[in-house]
Amino acid sequence: MIRSIRTKVIISMMSLVILSGMFLGYVNYMDSEKLAIDIIKRNNKAELENINEYYFEKLIFDMEYIVEAWANNPQITNYVKSDDNHYVRSIPEDFINIYEKWLGLTESMKNVTWLYYALEEDGSIYIAPVDETMPLDYDARSRDWYKGTANKHGEIFWTEPYIDAGDSGKLLQTVSKAVYKDNKLRGVVGLDIELEKFTEIIEGLSYSKQSNIFLLNEKLEVLASNENAPENLSTYAKKAVSGEQELFTLDKIQYVSTYVPISINNWKLVALTQTNLNEELNSIRDRILTIVLLTILLGIIMSLILSRNLLKPLRSLILTTEKVSDGDFKVRSTITSNDEFSVLSMSFNSMLDDIENLIAQRDENYIKTVTVLANAIEASDEYTRGHCDRVGDIALQIADKLNLTSKQKNNLRFACILHDVGKIGISDRILNKPGSLTDAEYEIIKKHPEIGFEIIKEIDFLEEPANIMLEHHERIDGRGYPQGLKDEDIRIEAKILAVADTYDSISSARVYRDRIFTKDEIREELLKSIGTQLDEEVVIALLEILEDDMKN
Numbered sequence: 416m417i418r419s420i421r422t423k424v425i426i427s428m429m430s431l432v433i434l435s436g437m438f439l440g441y442v443n444y445m446d447s448e449k450l451a452i453d454i455i456k457r458n459n460k461a462e463l464e465n466i467n468e469y470y471f472e473k474l475i476f477d478m479e480y481i482v483e484a485w486a487n488n489p490q491i492t493n494y495v496k497s498d499d500n501h502y503v504r505s506i507p508e509d510f511i512n513i514y515e516k517w518l519g520l521t522e523s524m525k526n527v528t529w530l531y532y533a534l535e536e537d538g539s540i541y542i543a544p545v546d547e548t549m550p551l552d553y554d555a556r557s558r559d560w561y562k563g564t565a566n567k568h569g570e571i572f573w574t575e576p577y578i579d580a581g582d583s584g585k586l587l588q589t590v591s592k593a594v595y596k597d598n599k600l601r602g603v604v605g606l607d608i609e610l611e612k613f614t615e616i617i618e619g620l621s622y623s624k625q626s627n628i629f630l631l632n633e634k635l636e637v638l639a640s641n642e643n644a645p646e647n648l649s650t651y652a653k654k655a656v657s658g659e660q661e662l663f664t665l666d667k668i669q670y671v672s673t674y675v676p677i678s679i680n681n682w683k684l685v686a687l688t689q690t691n692l693n694e695e696l697n698s699i700r701d702r703i704l705t706i707v708l709l710t711i712l713l714g715i716i717m718s719l720i721l722s723r724n725l726l727k728p729l730r731s732l733i734l735t736t737e738k739v740s741d742g743d744f745k746v747r748s749t750i751t752s753n754d755e756f757s758v759l760s761m762s763f764n765s766m767l768d769d770i771e772n773l774i775a776q777r778d779e780n781y782i783k784t785v786t787v788l789a790n791a792i793e794a795s796d797e798y799t800r801g802h803c804d805r806v807g808d809i810a811l812q813i814a815d816k817l818n819l820t821s822k823q824k825n826n827l828r829f830a831c832i833l834h835d836v837g838k839i840g841i842s843d844r845i846l847n848k849p850g851s852l853t854d855a856e857y858e859i860i861k862k863h864p865e866i867g868f869e870i871i872k873e874i875d876f877l878e879e880p881a882n883i884m885l886e887h888h889e890r891i892d893g894r895g896y897p898q899g900l901k902d903e904d905i906r907i908e909a910k911i912l913a914v915a916d917t918y919d920s921i922s923s924a925r926v927y928r929d930r931i932f933t934k935d936e937i938r939e940e941l942l943k944s945i946g947t948q949l950d951e952e953v954v955i956a957l958l959e960i961l962e963d964d965m966k967n
Contacts, residue, residue, distance in 0.1 A: 503550070503553045907950075
């Protein structure tokens with residue numbers, strides 16, 4: 416009969432919890448008040464975290480999503496003001512389309528009071544809905560929310576609450592993001608939320624009926640609270656954040672204080688919960704004294720017996736997981752127990768099979784993608800067509816000969832395919848010029864490793880291939896380019912690429928050369944370059960490969 420691993424886990428954990436709880440309860444018997452407070456605080460904190468996640472963080476996410484989307488919208492980033500008018504209470508014709516969309520947003524989303532775009536050009540503000548009470552000389556660039564957003568350099572900015580510039584007198588909070596075009600500040604997209612929205616959230620919580628909830632800013636000023644919260648409780652809400660008083664009594668009522676942070680300007684959500692602590696303490700004491708002596712011995716025996724059977728397959732699975740974390744996707748779990756661990760092991764192995772296949776497909780897709788790019792560059796030159804493929808083939812043979820790791824070979828493979836991608840920035844007139852290049856033309860040619868590096872350096876999986884590509888024209892004697900690196904400073908993969916590139920260049924037809932070198936001349940050229948241009952170990956490896964090919 417299959418023994419349920421769930422049963423073993425439940426029994427073992429119950430034993431551990433009972434033993435730990437009873438032992439700690441007994442040791443802390445005289446300090447049971449602290450234990451009760453911790454239990455209440457833990458429950459309260461979990462509740463506050465749920466409130467924060469499902470109400471406040473959702474509101475924050477929605478508001479940030481709106482300004483993020485519009486700040487990056489091409490209609491905004493590409494917008495250019497068509498006249499010299501200063502707009503505050505009206506919208507220009509060329510912005511009406513966006514204004515109507517914003518008006519729909521403010522009408523459909525109860526949390527958004529105003530949505531607007533303020534221009535860096537002249538401080539105009541296109542606000543939806545239009546506020547007829549706005550001062551005509553209003554300059555958005557002088558407002559704290561605008562300055563704060565600009566100083567964030569593209570990050571979301573939340574203001575502290577402030578009074579509306581119009582005649583509404585509402586307390587508002589702005590969330591905004593700067594708009595950039597060609598790295599130049601064009602303006603700020605923002606939206607306003609009425610501060611009472613936070614009070615509405617708190618009032619709508621069922622939890623708030625048992626607790627008094629306060630929303631505090633970084634200066635510990637009360638921004639929102641229950642409507643029925645006693646005014647003198649706000650002092651204790653501030654003390655809760657500083658950790659001064661976890662338990663206090665006010666008007667003969669005991670309170671436990673708890674808080675959680677909110678992801679706006681270091682704000683805090685504080686709950687002051689009424690509790691009848693004396694009754695809870697009596698219950699805890701009775702439970703400790705009754706259970707501790709009856710369960711401690713049984714718990715020890717059960718834990719000793721079950722832990723051995725439980726931990727053995729678990730340890731095996733952990734070791735397998737560690738190997739996978741180190742990048743070994745060929746390892747497989749070998750658990751053979753007759754329980755759910757065996758099922759888990761089979762599922763884990765199946766998952767590894769899928770991962771291995773996905774990695775192989777991913778790598779193949781990467782290769783195809785970069786190969787298309789390399790082929791596009793070679794297509795215009797019949798003399799270099801297929802050059803990258805040939806360089807890649809010979810480079811990987813050298814890498815096998817020198818026992819490079821799979822990761823090194825994979826990076827080298829990408830570098831070979833893309834090593835001439837920088838030539839996309841070089842004129843065909845220079846690339847295909849018959850005969851010798853002038854000094855000026857050669858200096859231009861020498862820029863292609865840096866051009867290629869700049870093209871692909873930001874692609875995560877090509878970061879190392881980009882560095883290899885950058886170094887493939889460096890020389891052992893330090894007279895290469897673009898960095899003038901010497902022998903020990905050059906990556907082994909770059910040395911291999913340099914040798915493979917040189918070999919293909921002297922063994923293939925070129926527009927600037929009237930004949931193809933013989934095998935002896937190729938060998939002589941490679942040997943002559945040892946210690947100056949090329950690495951000796953890599954050249955010897957290539958010559959051995961060529962000799963083996965001739966024998967076969």
